[in-house]
Amino acid sequence: MLRYTLKRLLSLCISLGVASLLIFFVIEIAPGDPASFMLGLNAQPDTIAALRTELGLDVPKWQRYVAWVSGMLTGDFGTSYTYRTPVxxxxxxxxxxxxxxxxxxxxxxxxxxxxxxxxxxxxxxxxxxxxxxxxxxxxxxxxxxxxxxxxxxxxxxxxxxxxxxxxxxxxxxxxxxxxxxxxxxxxxxxxxxxxxxxxxxxxxxxxxxxxxxxxxxxxxxxxxxxxxxxxxxxxxxxxxxxxxxxxxxxxxxxxxxxxxxxxxxxxxxxxxxxxxxxxxxxxxxxxxxxxxxxxxxxxxxxxxxxxxxxxxxxx
Structure with missing residues (x-):
């Protein structure tokens, strides 16, 4: 029974890792920029850039992925862009x-x-x-x-x-x-x-x-x-x-x-x-x-x- 359980646990961990990669990158490549959406159509480029920096959207995607996964492992899911409330x-x-x-x-x-x-x-x-x-x-x-x-x-x-x-x-x-x-x-x-x-x-x-x-x-x-x-x-x-x-x-x-x-x-x-x-x-x-x-x-x-x-x- 122990061997059976350990094999299923290993499969669970692999599935979670693959799922996190797919979820992050599929959502990230979706069209539309959150900062531009939040500021509206008439927002200035420098204002959009400042908001992207504040939201952490200006760093490479792989760094954001690592930060996201690391945060989830410690119970920190980040902060909502819209509500400015912990997720x-x-x-x-x-x-x-x-x-x-x-x-x-x-x-x-x-x-x-x-x-x-x-x-x-x-x-x-x-x-x-x-x-x-x-x-x-x-x-x-x-x-x-x-x-x-x-x-x-x-x-x-x-x-x-x-x-x-x-x-x-x-x-x-x-x-x-x-x-x-x-x-x-x-x-x-x-x-x-x-x-x-x-x-x-x-x-x-x-x-x-x-x-x-x-x-x-x-x-x-x-x-x-x-x-x-x-x-x-x-x-x-x-x-x-x-x-x-x-x-x-x-x-x-x-x-x-x-x-x-x-x-x-x-x-x-x-x-x-x-x-x-x-x-x-x-x-x-x-x-x-x-x-x-x-x-x-x-x-x-x-x-x-x-x-x-x-x-x-x-x-």
Whole structure:
């Protein structure tokens, strides 16, 4: 297990290094100068040059890259060009919106998908299976922002159970925060639950055809008992893959939902920073999101080894 973990850690470090290079240089070669953008069209060249010097944009790119990476390793993400605020503070403030939203949506999608997938697998070819697969097909086809607008129309405008947007703030308490994130979390969770339910059903159907499942049923276990005791764990590897990818998507891909519900999260921060050409904020937030994606994949790899010990012996 130790060797397996060390190999995955090495892969994680290499992935982070390559990602930091790509993120920095792709964003840096994007057209447009932040200093010129901030000062406007009529700014004098000497004024632009002075601002570039103040922002540290006049040094070679490789030096800026080294300074950026070194700063991130010590927790210093630099200072926003636009807001003149430490980027780490901006990220920290908004992470307390995006992270709970992603975890909430992931919990909802898992709670919906696991029973739905198991129910459909246990009733393969019957009415229940057809109904669940039809619902999941609809969930995959419909974009999450459409679900968001429908939820606002029904539960915020018509029924007035929830607010149409905004974030309650942690000073109002945990319950108020979760209440304000409920509609965004549901709109994010429904398409992901549809995908996860289909994967769960397919994985269980593959496992149910194995010899050990037939042996368990021959020993007197019912289909439901066989499914719970033997089938579920063996079907978890592809499901864990999807859950890891979904968390990464929910954390990094909630830009549209945060715009619809006017949530002050990381997605909205990236959108605003791109519009303002605030490169240091864009680079730092994107790198943080990539870091989260890679760490989640690392955790999924370790979960593989726990669920399937054969992976540890192969490494």
């Amino acid at each position: 780490a503070q901006m990220i920290s403030d908004r992470m307390w919106v995006s992270l709970p939203l992603a975890l909430y949506a992931l919990a909802l999608s898992t709670l919906i998908a696991f029973p739905a997938g198991m129910y459909a697998a246990a009733r393969r070819g019957r009415t229940g299976d057809v109904a669940v697969m039809g619902a999941t097909q609809l969930g995959v086809a419909v974009p999450n922002f459409w679900f968001a607008m429908m939820l606002v129309l029904i539960f915020a405008i018509n029924l007035r159970w929830f607010s149409a947007g905004g974030f309650a703030g942690w000073d109002k308490g945990f319950g108020a925060v979760m209440w304000s994130l409920t509609l965004p979390a549901i709109s994010l969770a429904l398409p992901q639950a549809a995908i996860l339910a289909r994967v769960m059903r397919s994985a269980l159907l593959d496992v149910m055809n194995e010899d050990f499942m037939r042996t368990a049923r021959a020993k007197g276990l019912t289909s439901a008992q066989t499914l719970w005791r033997h089938g579920l764990r063996n079907a978890l590897i592809p499901v864990l893959t999807i859950i890891g990818l979904q968390f990464s998507f929910l954390l990094a891909g909630g830009i549209i939902i945060e715009q619809v519900f006017y949530l002050p999260g990381l997605g909205r921060l990236v959108f605003q920073s791109i519009s303002a050409r605030d490169l240091i904020v864009v680079e730092s937030v994107v790198m943080l999101l990539v870091f989260c994606v890679i760490v989640v994949n690392f955790a999924v790899d370790l979960a593989y080894a726990i669920v399937d010990p054969r992976l540890r012996t192969r490494s």
